[in-house]
Amino acid sequence: MNPFKLAWTYFRIGVLNELQYRVNFFIQLLQSAIAVATGLIGLSLVFGQVDNLAGWTRSELLAVMGVHILMGGVIRSAIQPNMERLMNDVLNGTLDFALTKPADAQTLVSVREFRFWQLTDVLVGLVILIVAVIQIQSKMGGLQIVAFIAALIMGAIMLYCVWLMVTSIAFWVIRVNEIVNLFEGLYAAGRWPVSIYPDWLRTGMTFLVPVAFAVTVPVEAITNRLTAESMLLAFGLTILFLLLARGVWLLGLRSYSGASA
Amino acid sequence: MRRYIDYYLTSMKVAILSQIQYRVANYFYMIGMITEPVIYLVVWSTIAEQQGGSVGGYTPGTFAAYYIVWTLVRNMNIVFTPFGWEWRIREGMLSAELLRPMHPIHSDIANFAGWKFVVILLWLPLAVFLTWVFKPTFDFSWLEAVVFFIAIWGAYLIRTMLLSLLGMLTFWTTRVSAIFELYFGLELILSGRLVPMTLMPPWVQNLSNHLPFKWTFYFPIEALVGSMTPPELWTGVGMQMLWIVIGASLLNLVWRVAIRQFSAVGG
Numbered sequence: 246m247n248p249f250k251l252a253w254t255y256f257r258i259g260v261l262n263e264l265q266y267r268v269n270f271f272i273q274l275l276q277s278a279i280a281v282a283t284g285l286i287g288l289s290l291v292f293g294q295v296d297n298l299a300g301w302t303r304s305e306l307l308a309v310m311g312v313h314i315l316m317g318g319v320i321r322s323a324i325q326p327n328m329e330r331l332m333n334d335v336l337n338g339t340l341d342f343a344l345t346k347p348a349d350a351q352t353l354v355s356v357r358e359f360r361f362w363q364l365t366d367v368l369v370g371l372v373i374l375i376v377a378v379i380q381i382q383s384k385m386g387g388l389q390i391v392a393f394i395a396a397l398i399m400g401a402i403m404l405y406c407v408w409l410m411v412t413s414i415a416f417w418v419i420r421v422n423e424i425v426n427l428f429e430g431l432y433a434a435g436r437w438p439v440s441i442y443p444d445w446l447r448t449g450m451t452f453l454v455p456v457a458f459a460v461t462v463p464v465e466a467i468t469n470r471l472t473a474e475s476m477l478l479a480f481g482l483t484i485l486f487l488l489l490a491r492g493v494w495l496l497g498l499r500s501y502s503g504a505s506a
Numbered sequence: 507m508r509r510y511i512d513y514y515l516t517s518m519k520v521a522i523l524s525q526i527q528y529r530v531a532n533y534f535y536m537i538g539m540i541t542e543p544v545i546y547l548v549v550w551s552t553i554a555e556q557q558g559g560s561v562g563g564y565t566p567g568t569f570a571a572y573y574i575v576w577t578l579v580r581n582m583n584i585v586f587t588p589f590g591w592e593w594r595i596r597e598g599m600l601s602a603e604l605l606r607p608m609h610p611i612h613s614d615i616a617n618f619a620g621w622k623f624v625v626i627l628l629w630l631p632l633a634v635f636l637t638w639v640f641k642p643t644f645d646f647s648w649l650e651a652v653v654f655f656i657a658i659w660g661a662y663l664i665r666t667m668l669l670s671l672l673g674m675l676t677f678w679t680t681r682v683s684a685i686f687e688l689y690f691g692l693e694l695i696l697s698g699r700l701v702p703m704t705l706m707p708p709w710v711q712n713l714s715n716h717l718p719f720k721w722t723f724y725f726p727i728e729a730l731v732g733s734m735t736p737p738e739l740w741t742g743v744g745m746q747m748l749w750i751v752i753g754a755s756l757l758n759l760v761w762r763v764a765i766r767q768f769s770a771v772g773g
Contacts, residue, residue, distance in 0.1 A: 442548055
């Protein structure tokens with residue numbers, strides 16, 4: 246079974262389902278607008294006092310905000326819904342239905358859900374990012390754009406891996422909803438460049454919940470801050486996270502005992 | 507009256523006993539919550555240091571004190587959510603509540619009030635940790651401590667009234683999530699949750715004086731970490747009372763109209 250074909254099929258079903266509820270797009274847009282407005286108010290409060298924050302200008306922080314919203318949209322449309330369904334499946338014993346299918350179980354549980362309207366945030370984030378990039382007026386060549394997209398994709402993969410590992414804990418402790426809350430809290434910290442945080446928090450945001458790689462590194466790519474080393478580190482960590490997530494998933498699956506599904 | 511007191515005490519006891527069983531879950535929830543003030547604290551301490559030590563009268567030390575007390579006030583401000591009201595009304599669960607001989611708001615207040623005792627207990631180690639990491643400058647009198655203790659419960663009641671009112675919008679429309687988000691956005695800016703109100707532009711501060719939000723966040727925190735005079739402290743408590751009374755009256759009024767709208771499906 247080709248995993249990409251599988252993902253594409255589920256993606257189409259998800260989109261068709263959501264297209265039935267078109268008003269939700271406007272509600273989602275309104276909610277994104279509120280989030281953007283509070284973010285902008287926060288930025289203007291900061292820059293009412295100073296003209297740079299630890300070396301980051303206002304436009305650069307706007308770019309950070311754009312990527313943060315964009316990545317948040319990716320999480321909420323493609324990653325989080327799948328993981329929440331997995332959590333419930335483990336809790337209720339209904340994971341049996343996924344495990345008995347002939348496709349690879351990890352692929353299957355990772356692509357079953359897709360919330361199309363949450364992509365609104367991807368769009369909104371992209372618009373903010375473009376505005377920021379125009380303001381920055383940095384010389385953006387093809388190389389920067391490629392590095393930006395590569396960093397973005399690697400960041401998304403790492404976030405997916407962390408989600409899968411955290412969700413896999415459910416195989417042992419059953420109830421993990423509160424851990425999701427913890428993840429959301431740490432992700433919110435990515436609204437600002439990780440370099441402003443104290444060491445212990447920055448370490449957590451780099452290796453525990455890789456918000457640093459998901460948000461700060463892509464922005465570094467378009468603000469000429471990115472070094473080849475951090476790009477290589479991101480690549481190495483992506484591979485490591487993928488292997489780790491696979492390992493934790495397989496280990497967890499062994500202690501799964503279906504309920505009376 | 508006796509009946510109510512009995513009911514409250516018993517419900518609170520039950521809430522304490524059941525929540526203490528979920529202490530690990532409660533802890534994850536609280537740890538997730540402290541990242542928000544830590545973010546604000548780091549950002550504003552950075553600004554204060556860049557400005558040569560203080561911004562708007564706040565130093566990194568007083569910011570630390572503000573946002574550490576913030577964590578307790580935030581926990582006190584957790585009440586039955588409007589999303590809970592939405593669920594309760596949409597799913598018809600309210601029907602069962604209506605059969606009871608008292609207003610459902612009493613069980614909400616009593617249950618969450620009981621939970622607060624568990625929350626405060628669990629909060630103490632977190633406060634010690636944050637104090638050790640961020641080194642706040644603390645300086646409060648006995649009076650400030652007493653007013654703070656009253657004010658956190660005042661904040662709890664005000665927010666209960668406001669969020670219940672908000673949740674009761676579901677009686678008229680089921681598309682409420684965007685309205686809730688708008689409310690939370692306004693509250694974030696106007697309550698002192700984002701930054702101390704004195705860092706806001708004057709017109710925002712002025713606006714917040716006429717609204718209930720700042721009495722749920724800024725006032726309790728400032729009562730403890732700021733330097734308010736005794737008359738200011740007691741005026742603040744008075745303002746809280748005023749908003750509780752306004753909130754309760756509105757709730758009563760809206761409830762009477764709303765309940766005629768309610769037609770349960772299932773439940």
